[in-house]
Amino acid sequence: MVVLQIILSREISPFAYSTGADSHIQSPSKVADYLYPSRWTTTERSREDPVDCTKPEAYFEDDGEYEESENPWSQVKWIGQPAACRVRGELIERLDVVNNFRRGYALRFAQDVEDRTHILPWMLGARVDLNRRKRRVFLDLGSNTFSSSIEWFIQMYPCDFTEIYAFEKKLDLLIIPSGFSEQDNWAVGATGAERTKARPGVPSWIRKRIKVYNEFVSDVDDPDVSAVNITRFIKQELKLTAEDAVMVKMDIEDSEWPVLERWLNDGEMVQIVDEIFVEVHYNHSSMFNFNWNKFTHERNQAKRLLANLRWKGYYIHFWP
Incomplete structure (x- = not known):
């Protein structure tokens, strides 16, 4: 069996991609085509200080002196600081736990606690052209209303999804x-800067x-409560592989922890899923106004979970 190891910051990444008969990718050339090794191979650091990104602790960064003077990431920046370690060779945002992973709301740049501005610069689809993949799949786990996330991802994520799977129990x-x-919405003959009659909606082809x-x-699968084992669903029902572009948004009210x-320990899923946006629920007094006192995990446990997933190779963000 031939194993291609992806090099990250002069060190071997915590995971490798098999090109053997049991792999979804059958040759090193196809690995290169789908995983963009020129981006995965890097000797750059995100900090001047040396960081050993082969160790999980490097992804669980110290919260730092957020209130120190002349620190742009204290109050000046709406967008968060780059993390010390890249994930899949790409820059990613630092885990901003002191602001509950919600800089815009915490620092009063935005009035909406679910402001998503801080996510925009770090989306993988803005760094890698995922439109080259034949199947481009978005799984919205815990959709809520259409405008909550499906519409946002359709409009804002730089990938034309060929399949969208939305899970919402209500x-x-x-x-x-x-x-x-779309045809009726064009402002034919308009002389101003606006080219449409109204804000675009959802055409039938979408x-x-x-x-x-x-x-x-x-x-787990539990027919009695209409519960679906999402890992089985992704692998067996959708039959997604490393050759597909797969983005997952997850807001499933504490069920994200076991999933x-x-x-974290599934070597196949880290190859299948390109990017994850997840609201990890935890118990912290700063979030009690949003009824989060019902959850049992601690805030630092949420940070640890995301840090460990990044170390394993998941390009994962806190949502929203």
Whole structure:
């Protein structure tokens, strides 16, 4: 069996990609085509100080002196600081735990606690052209309303999703809008800067790509409560592989813990999933106004989980 090891910051990454018969990728050339090794191979550091990114502790960075003077990431920057260690050879944001991973709201740049501005510069799709993959899949786990996340990802993520799978248990909550026509929305003959009559909606060709499941997302299958083992669903029902572009948004009210802990030790999932956006729920007094006092994990446990997943190779962000 031939093993291609991806080199990260002069060291061997914690995971390697097999090109043997049991792999989804059959040759080193296909690995190069799909994983962009020129980006994965880097000798750069995100800090001047030496950091050993082969160790998980390097991804669990010290919170630093956020209130010190003349620190741009104290209050000046809406966008967070780059992390010390890259993930998959790409820069990624530092885990901003002191701001509950929500800089915009914590620092009053935004009034919405679910402001997503801080995520935009770090999306993998803005760094790697995922549109080269034949299957481009977005899994929205815990969709809530259409505008909560599906619409945002369709509009803001720089990848044309060929398949969208939305999980929302409440039957009347996730409604996909209909009746929008791109052709009718063009402002024909308009002399101003605006080219459309109204804000674009969801055309029929996008609607056809969306499949809704009124089921709970779980780490196990349980028909009695309509729970779906999402790992099995991804591997066996969707049959996704490392050759596909797979983005996952996860907001499943504490069920993310067993799912992500499974993925932490699943060498196949780290190859399948390109990027994860997850709201990790925890118990901390600063979030009690949002009814988070019902959760049991501590805030630093959430940071540790994300740090360990990054060390294993998951390009993962806190959502929103």
